[in-house]
Amino acid sequence: MIGAGLSGLAAAYALREHGLDFVCLEKSPGVGGIWRRPSAGEPGPAYRALHLNSAKQLTCFEAFPMGEEMPLYPSHRDMAAYLREFAEWAGLLPHIEFRTEVVSVRQDDYGIWTVVSRDARGVETVRTFDQVVVAAGHHDVALLPNPLPPGAESFTGRVLHSMDYVDGAEFAGQRVVVVGLGASAVDIAADVSRHTARTVLSVRNGQHVVPKQLFGMSVDVIAVAPWFSSKSLTEQQEFIEEALRVARGPLAEYGLPEPPNRIFQSPVTVSDEILPRIRQGAVRPRPGIESLSGSTVRFTDGSTEEADAIVFCTGFGWQMPFLEADHPANGRGPVRLYRRMVDPDRPGLFFLGLIRPVGSITRLVEAQARWVVRLVTGESKLPEPAAMAEEVDGFLAGIERRYGLSAGASVHVDVTPYLRQLSEA
Numbered sequence: 001m002i003g004a005g006l007s008g009l010a011a012a013y014a015l016r017e018h019g020l021d022f023v024c025l026e027k028s029p030g031v032g033g034i035w036r037r038p039s040a041g042e043p044g045p046a047y048r049a050l051h052l053n054s055a056k057q058l059t060c061f062e063a064f065p066m067g068e069e070m071p072l073y074p075s076h077r078d079m080a081a082y083l084r085e086f087a088e089w090a091g092l093l094p095h096i097e098f099r100t101e102v103v104s105v106r107q108d109d110y111g112i113w114t115v116v117s118r119d120a121r122g123v124e125t126v127r128t129f130d131q132v133v134v135a136a137g138h139h140d141v142a143l144l145p146n147p148l149p150p151g152a153e154s155f156t157g158r159v160l161h162s163m164d165y166v167d168g169a170e171f172a173g174q175r176v177v178v179v180g181l182g183a184s185a186v187d188i189a190a191d192v193s194r195h196t197a198r199t200v201l202s203v204r205n206g207q208h209v210v211p212k213q214l215f216g217m218s219v220d221v222i223a224v225a226p227w228f229s230s231k232s233l234t235e236q237q238e239f240i241e242e243a244l245r246v247a248r249g250p251l252a253e254y255g256l257p258e259p260p261n262r263i264f265q266s267p268v269t270v271s272d273e274i275l276p277r278i279r280q281g282a283v284r285p286r287p288g289i290e291s292l293s294g295s296t297v298r299f300t301d302g303s304t305e306e307a308d309a310i311v312f313c314t315g316f317g318w319q320m321p322f323l324e325a326d327h328p329a330n331g332r333g334p335v336r337l338y339r340r341m342v343d344p345d346r347p348g349l350f351f352l353g354l355i356r357p358v359g360s361i362t363r364l365v366e367a368q369a370r371w372v373v374r375l376v377t378g379e380s381k382l383p384e385p386a387a388m389a390e391e392v393d394g395f396l397a398g399i400e401r402r403y404g405l406s407a408g409a410s411v412h413v414d415v416t417p418y419l420r421q422l423s424e425a
Helices: 006-017 076-089 183-192 219-224 233-247 274-279 362-377 385-403 415-424
Strands: 101-107 113-118 124-129 132-134 158-161 175-179 198-202 208-210 268-270 284-286 289-293 296-299 304-306 309-312 349-351
Touching: 006 076, 006 362, 175 183, 175 304, 183 198, 183 268, 183 274, 198 296, 208 233, 219 415, 349 362, 362 415
Parallel strands: 132 349, 158 309, 175 198, 175 309, 198 284, 208 268
Antiparallel strands: 101 113, 113 124, 289 296, 296 304
């Protein structure tokens, strides 16, 4: 198994509970993946002000609930500590080799997998396995606009990606432009605005902004509630759109562009902070950046701002250099995996957590891990490669209609239907 973040720990727990022999290779010195990195001083998509957007009762592992003292929306420190406690409680640490990087994963003509790893001393080890579980995450590549806005080479301030952002205090007294309207953009804009002389949020395309709670319930709890998940997509859209009209009104009233599509037909941003910060004047919306010149940022509506830094919150990709270059999960194009987990042409290689749900991912990776156990023990069987390829084609066709087809869009899943799909597999 590759990776000891949340997904890797879910897989390790399921395998250990069923008495299956495994080893987990983790390149970091501890468990927790992206959640442990800010406190450890390691680069990654998590920043010091980060809190979960999903409720703790859906983010914790089913067998190891978070304590009553844990807030409803834990911080990255809370989550990192919780994952360490889970690994200790579940007896997983003896199965994990830390500071061990996977160099290559290859399958021979007999279906056996050869894994080459490298330890902290640079010593390589070659081992063979019947199955390989990849839980390496998908937030490790910073995606910057390509090309950057005209004149970027002349900009006199800092240009960075949200991957590089750690703490708003380092921008104290500065003028900062944050680019984007995704989860990182709204979090960082709200956080940095508490320290800056001026914070501008540059938004090229509209996106649905949803509060963490509606009707006093976490939105991810609503999403999995039977009374909501049993509704058709159209009924779900009508329900949430009406709730948003009451809760926050039109986004245009905040100076933000309205989304081009209905909710659940484009990505959703969950935030309790950004809209109040805009109302308070702490964050000032602007359209997309047209060009840069010296310290001046010109926007597409002709307005300008002076800036000391621009933070591009333009998304993440992933790379898995240990896989073959043409592997369908390498992040270079739409991910072609059966049930979002299995390459039809390479059985025995499973991907956990390579999904993007609206809400918590924990219940989904636990269901993925249980399916892997059923496949490994022979309780479940994979269909023929042609049938798996047909399922992949159908799934991606639906994704293309809703979101457009890209590597990031191709791993979006709807929580309840996907859970049902895995339980039946």
